[in-house]
Amino acid sequence: MDQQTYMQSHTLQFASFRKIGSRGTSKAGNNEEMEPARIVTSPRTDTEQLCSFLLMVEGAGMVDLDGELLFMRNGTGMQIRPGGSFCLKRGDGPTPPCGWLVQFQIFHHGEAAPLAGGFQLLPYHQEIVVRPLAALLLVVQRLAAVSGDGELDALRQQGALCELLALLLESRQQEQRRPEGPADAVKQAIAYVHKHYAQPLTVEQLAGMVGVGRWQFSELFRRLAGEKPLDYINQLRLKRAKELLLLTDDPLRDVAQSVGFKDECYFNRRFTRMYGCSPKAYARSRKQGQKSQAASQPAQPRLVVFGSMLGDVLMLGARPLAASLRIMGQQVVYRDQLQGIRNVEAEDGPETILKLQPDLILFDQEKAHLMANSQGIAPPIVCIGRTEDASVRLRAIAGLLGTAGRAECWLAAHEANIERMWAGLQNIIGQQETASVLVHLRGQLFAMSNQGLGATIYHPHGFCPSTGVRKLMASGKRFISITANELPDYDADRLFVLVSGGEEQQAAVRTWLGQPAWSRLKAFRSGTVHLAEAKWNYDDALTREYLLPMLPEILASRY
Template identity: 35%
Template sequence: MIIILTSCLAGGLPLKQTEKEAPLLHELFFSICQVETIDSSGNSIDLSPLEGHHAIVAFTKGTCNLKIAGGTLHFQSGTCFIVKPGVQVKFEDTIAEDFAGYWITFDIYRLGVSEPYSDMQKYFPYGQQLNPTPFIKFVDMLEQLQVRQQNVGKLECFKQQIRLQELIVFLLENHQVTEGPSDSLRAVKRSVTYLEENYMENITVEQLSQQAGIRRWEYSTLFQNLTGFKPLEYLTDVRMKRAKELLLLSNEPLRDIAHRVGFKDEYYFNRRFRQSMGISPKLYARTHQSEGSIKDYLGSHIELPLRQSRIVVIGYELGNLLTLGVRPVGADLTVIGKQVVYRNELHNISDIGPKEDLERIKALEPDFIFNCSTMHSATALVAHIAPTLVINREDSNFEKLRLIATVVGERPKAEKWIKDYKTKVKALWSQYSLDIGAKETVTVIVIVDGEFFVMGNHGLSYTLYHPLAFKPAEKVREMIEQGVDFEEISVEMLADYVGDRLFLLVGEEPRSVNAANDLIKSPLWKELPAVQRNLVYLVDPKWNYDDSITLERLLTVLPGILRNSS
């Protein structure tokens, strides 16, 4: 649903608009003209009410492309923009999916001038994608204007003018806190990460710049300064690297590999690969097959993939192995086995103990060991039992899953899981586009053995910090940029870390339960904005893992969690 507001002059003095200087805001009057609703599922979309007026267009559902002043901009739910009088706005001829939202048109008059004032460049960010937060409040203000437009008396008409001004003030105040130069660079870095994880999708520079909230020309300059590549050159480079891995580690047809790395056309993929590598994909696969090996911790070459191996996994990658259909002979189940969501599915896996019991590991006679433990001091001792691959805990789950899949010969299965997961998580957060503000923040706090820890971009946070969902609070964002997985904090520091919403995970041990009860009874707790807005979620700690099994099952329970804030 989309709504249009237009406004007519309620009154004015017959003077000429001769002043050159920009007026002050308190010298202006804002007058509503018309309010309409539009749904793209209808037979036609009439944009004529926008002509000759200021306009605000807001989207509450779906995505679409608009042609504005000769250029094309992509918009999605939770965003809006302001149109200058005289600027033509058209929807693209082909509409990819249903979308809905609001259109508002209004006139602005300067004190003592009868003609509408057209140039608000000093105050209005014309043509830019805006993200008013919380968006649900913005939508409520729009609905108030639309619902009350029919059969209004003079007093109600006056109230409508005030509501319009409140709407504009809300939008401008949100715009004043938009990102500065250093924030722009961070936004570009986030979009680089997005590109690296979503390279198989149809990605445009326009889409990336809008996601970063930066003008396209500025975005491209910052991107090239940061990476040394133009955005689409970098995208092609990422796709080529993934394609080379698939060519060496799978027997899939070239057509399927092209699709997996983001090329719809096999022949175009072949041409781009030749341009990048100097040889065809098939020739590359034949001449580089001997590179199908890795070095273990001690520097020995291991031929890939492993076949019929007795595998021991140390640390947090057990779920990823099980996702690939590989059941290890041993894992450290003393702690993990009691906490993970799949703890009832660990039959026929021996416990090697929480501190990497070397004798237990030797007794299992492993052929290969995956080590993702925090106890690096024991790695050398473990590596003398069997070839050992150390997995970096700071890598994303997708990277770790791909690495493990490469070793065990299940790369196609890993790529399918990643593609399916991304589809599911995108579908989940799309449902909450109206409930989550474009810049709304969230923090995950875990209480373990009575101590407080704030999570970075691991565990539950990994799912919450999605481009369509929440942003990390400022202090948490700094942690993530520094590569910190989690950080212990005191109760007194909570206010510095907690964002607009709070997910609180409390362990079952008495010290943790008592610490949580003491916190909830304290004055500090009641002063947290998330508590005051009733946006606190109590969650089982078992969801604070980021293996494939936990990530996928979390998507089925998150809607229930979000409905039950306390």
């Protein structure tokens, strides 16, 4: 039974939590046994119906499991076989082993009797290394702090139990995903940081978690992410803090702690260095700006948007009434921001669109003919050319929406972030390296111009367009369908191949890349073909902002 099915069909019920061993209780030499710890049961509960986990939070030592000796390190957990007993033996270290025993029962939905056989998603008598250790200690503290037996205490115990099992399952899965090499291991650490940046993290802890030496880890991390580990972590924390400062009125101390900064003064210094003003000044100016804008400007127009400029509109703070989402709504990286926006397609015709009573309609220029017959009776229809520079397009839209100041602030901050990212990648990108962006869509291959992903990678400090891409840019075309025979025109130091669809489609593309026409390409021979999802082939402001932290990972992912 898979993990999701098991958890959906069973209920967990907390039973007990107690300390095993204690510091300084043993005065004898090493290997002296600590106090035996037989699994305790109530008169009405059979030991076979109790799930028991030993958590080692201090020191290290041997665990005698009914005659089977196993070593447990600090920061590990282990499931004890139901009905068994154990005792701790002191190891060679100066600190006596100290652990906690947590016990619970499992019920199948709809049944009153607890199940025997332990927690089936984790093995018996196998040490699970929990990283970060701080996460394990935090759960132990939460369980130990509950002293009563009221309903709220029971709820807290139940919540901490679920968090503990999730932590053990996640750690077990990380152990089973054996990295192919140090670079793959560091990529796992980067992914871990994105999920747990608000927790206490150190370079030593992350390096130990993936089994890479500290200095090698730091260098590989910088090459893959474009920043040193702690700088990268702090950037993620500060970005989230900036969002919280606008969304909440929480004290700065609470905001700092919620994103992982223990010291409010340090948080202030880092924020000021990154954004040019203190957190308090940032929150005050932005909120005052929002209030004055709301007071001085008319209500937001009823807006209908067609095309990829939707991400620009959302970045500028406008909320469209409707947009063309039938295809794009399944592809873009910001799908979580599309709730409440109605789907309408240009092909639906003017009558359908005008029934929405929009104040303003934004069209891609290439589809403007679909509204040609409605001129004179429709609200203003503004056509934005998709071949325009992405920054020019953003400014044009901001001018229509009255948000020019917001656009300029975003463009300045984004350019600074781009410069910082490319500076961090200079050690892995050669001078004047060329690149092409190719998109595989429904069995066809397309070469992209300087739109989409090209808007970011073709940069003075990034890549130069290949010969084929330069010709495409000169022609004014956004993309062109190409055959295998035309691939040499787009050969470059690096090829970015964007794929739409899931794992099955990506597997098909990998087979397709095995054709002889690809093997003759320079990028293929040098191992610099990078596969990525087609969702990155948009150049609106929202997609570009999401892309920056992901581009180093795309560069690290090679076919």
